[in-house]
Amino acid sequence: MSDYILQVKGLHTLYGESHILHGLSFDVKRGQTVSIMGRNGMGKSTTLKSVLGIVKPRSGSVLYKGEDIGSSPTWKRMRNDIAYVPEGRGMFHNLTVKEHLQMAARKNSRSEEHWSYDQVLDVFPRLQQRLTNKGTQLSGGEQQMLAIGRALLTNPDLLILDEATEGLAPLIRKEIWDVIRKIKQSGVSTIIVDKNIKVLHELCEQHILIVKGKVIFNGDSTELDAKREFIESNLAV
Amino acid sequence: MDLSLFLVQLLNGVQYGLLLFLIASGLTLVFGVMGILNLAHGSMYMIGAYLVYYFTTVTDSFFLAVVIACAIAMIIGIIIERFLITHLYQRDHLDQVLLTVGLIFIFNAAQGFIWGNDPLGVDVPAILSSSIQLTDIVEYPVYRLFISVVCIAIAVAMYYVINHTKLGMMIRAGESNRDMVEALGVDIRKLFTIVFAVGVTLSALAGIVSAPIVSLVPGMGERVLISCFVVVVIGGMGSIKGAFVAALLVGIVDTFASVLLPGMSSMTIYLLMAMILIFKPQGLYKS
Numbered sequence: 001m002s003d004y005i006l007q008v009k010g011l012h013t014l015y016g017e018s019h020i021l022h023g024l025s026f027d028v029k030r031g032q033t034v035s036i037m038g039r040n041g042m043g044k045s046t047t048l049k050s051v052l053g054i055v056k057p058r059s060g061s062v063l064y065k066g067e068d069i070g071s072s073p074t075w076k077r078m079r080n081d082i083a084y085v086p087e088g089r090g091m092f093h094n095l096t097v098k099e100h101l102q103m104a105a106r107k108n109s110r111s112e113e114h115w116s117y118d119q120v121l122d123v124f125p126r127l128q129q130r131l132t133n134k135g136t137q138l139s140g141g142e143q144q145m146l147a148i149g150r151a152l153l154t155n156p157d158l159l160i161l162d163e164a165t166e167g168l169a170p171l172i173r174k175e176i177w178d179v180i181r182k183i184k185q186s187g188v189s190t191i192i193v194d195k196n197i198k199v200l201h202e203l204c205e206q207h208i209l210i211v212k213g214k215v216i217f218n219g220d221s222t223e224l225d226a227k228r229e230f231i232e233s234n235l236a237v
Numbered sequence: 238m239d240l241s242l243f244l245v246q247l248l249n250g251v252q253y254g255l256l257l258f259l260i261a262s263g264l265t266l267v268f269g270v271m272g273i274l275n276l277a278h279g280s281m282y283m284i285g286a287y288l289v290y291y292f293t294t295v296t297d298s299f300f301l302a303v304v305i306a307c308a309i310a311m312i313i314g315i316i317i318e319r320f321l322i323t324h325l326y327q328r329d330h331l332d333q334v335l336l337t338v339g340l341i342f343i344f345n346a347a348q349g350f351i352w353g354n355d356p357l358g359v360d361v362p363a364i365l366s367s368s369i370q371l372t373d374i375v376e377y378p379v380y381r382l383f384i385s386v387v388c389i390a391i392a393v394a395m396y397y398v399i400n401h402t403k404l405g406m407m408i409r410a411g412e413s414n415r416d417m418v419e420a421l422g423v424d425i426r427k428l429f430t431i432v433f434a435v436g437v438t439l440s441a442l443a444g445i446v447s448a449p450i451v452s453l454v455p456g457m458g459e460r461v462l463i464s465c466f467v468v469v470v471i472g473g474m475g476s477i478k479g480a481f482v483a484a485l486l487v488g489i490v491d492t493f494a495s496v497l498l499p500g501m502s503s504m505t506i507y508l509l510m511a512m513i514l515i516f517k518p519q520g521l522y523k524s
Contacts, residue, residue, distance in 0.1 A: 052420065054416065054419075054420065073419075073424075073426075074419045074420060075419045075420075075422050075423055075424050075425065076424075078419075078420060078421060078422035079422045083421075084420045086417065086420065090414055090416075090417035090420065091413075091414070092409065092410045092413035092414055092417070093413050094409045094410075094412060094413050095406060095409055095410055095413065099406045099409075102403065102406060103403055103406035103407055103410055103421070104421045106422070150421070154421065154422060
């Protein structure tokens with residue numbers, strides 16, 4: 001069994017004529033929580049979408065649990081226990097909160113169930129009160145909770161969160177971070193895209209900084225401390 | 238118009254409306270979920286009717302023929318989606334129109350080649366061939382009631398599947414955000430194949446059950462297609478609930494217009510559509 005849950009090597013991704021990712025590489029060890037930082041438009045979301053096959057890289061490889069998944073369709077990659085919380089949350093306007101959770105729920109590929117419907121509602125008590133509301137009727141924070149809850153119900157080994165707390169009120173952010181801590185404790189490998197360096201420093205074992213489609217920093221929290229100023233200058237707007 | 242005649246016309250209108258719903262629901266489902274405008278949807282109505290004619294003669298049993306015809310219609314649907322429609326998802330509606338109009342020509346040619354252009358008929362199965370006495374002088378054929386019951390049963394089943402099953406939730410989710418459905422590990426290609434095959438089978442089923450009360454003629458598919466579009470536009474593109482309400486409305490209006498206003502009956506449903514669109518440009522139930 002590979003020590004790495006994810007190995008990304010030399011990704012080049014283009015949108016039409018514009019070259020977004022320039023030979024981007026990074027690895028994620030099993031059970032680790034990894035942050036991806038960078039300004040808007042630097043290629044963070046494109047990196048995640050390339051890993052998931054939502055956009056097709058022109059070259060490079062994506063190894064998941066040691067196997068090259070570059071040619072599998074997105075849904076098959078997800079079936080191998082990857083879950084995705086997209087930027088914008090991916091709500092369904094015509095499904096209730098309860099239905100969002102029900103339609104996504106499944107055992108993982110080894111027929112294990114670590115997260116049940118009730119457990120997810122325990123973690124997100126706010127959703128309990130909104131079960132009959134439509135996904136798009138929720139506040140931004142509730143939508144994010146629903147998107148994370150829905151992802152957990154697929155019982156993933158790798159959870160990918162794009163813009164985990166962007167645009168949310170401080171109190172809601174705290175709730176989301178608390179839940180991500182619980183997910184971390186449960187042993188799920190997690191990739192988090194966010195800009196909150198303080199929380200990420202404490203939460204993640206590994207940090208990646210993307211600038212113009214390249215990884216320009218990749219290190220643990222100690223190394224992050226050593227280069228904190230450099231990294232913060234690359235996050236400032 | 239006396240009361241008994243009114244009642245018969247109302248029953249006819251409802252029955253026609255339910256039949257229109259059966260066809261329109263498939264059209265609107267495929268459009269709503271997959272974004273595909275299938276102009277060959279009416280051809281499946283024709284194919285259903287001709288298939289049940291053929292298999293009734295071969296097997297000597299109408300009901301067995303119904304089952305076989307439905308199964309073949311579903312297989313045709315799967316083949317069309319897998320080999321043709323699949324190339325259209327990334328393209329615009331004009332390309333969809335080109336391909337599906339092409340299919341109409343192919344199906345019509347096939348129909349002429351296999352069954353010829355003379356009108357054909359299917360006998361009402363003996364067990365359903367009686368009539369119910371409504372009043373002393375007015376009676377209503379049991380077979381027409383049978384059609385209504387079949388349509389209502391299908392409508393209830395559709396309502397249940399779409400609103401209360403995981404498959405239904407996935408279908409609705411696909412209507413809302415296709416990429417997200419895939420990102421949750423759902424094989425959207427398979428989901429689309431199922432939706433398309435079921436959609437065209439509903440149209441074929443309408444042709445199958447109406448075969449004993451209409452004559453099978455070339456071009457029968459296009460005629461229902463146009464009424465069906467009126468239903469879908471009135472109901473709101475992609476809305477099944479809208480299709481249900483609109484189909485009953487069109488069925489009843491069309492039936493009464495042909496009795497009360499024989500001179501202008503052919504245009505009443507279009508007038509109805511225009512009137513509704515003035516007040517509800519998106520149709521009654523916007524999807």
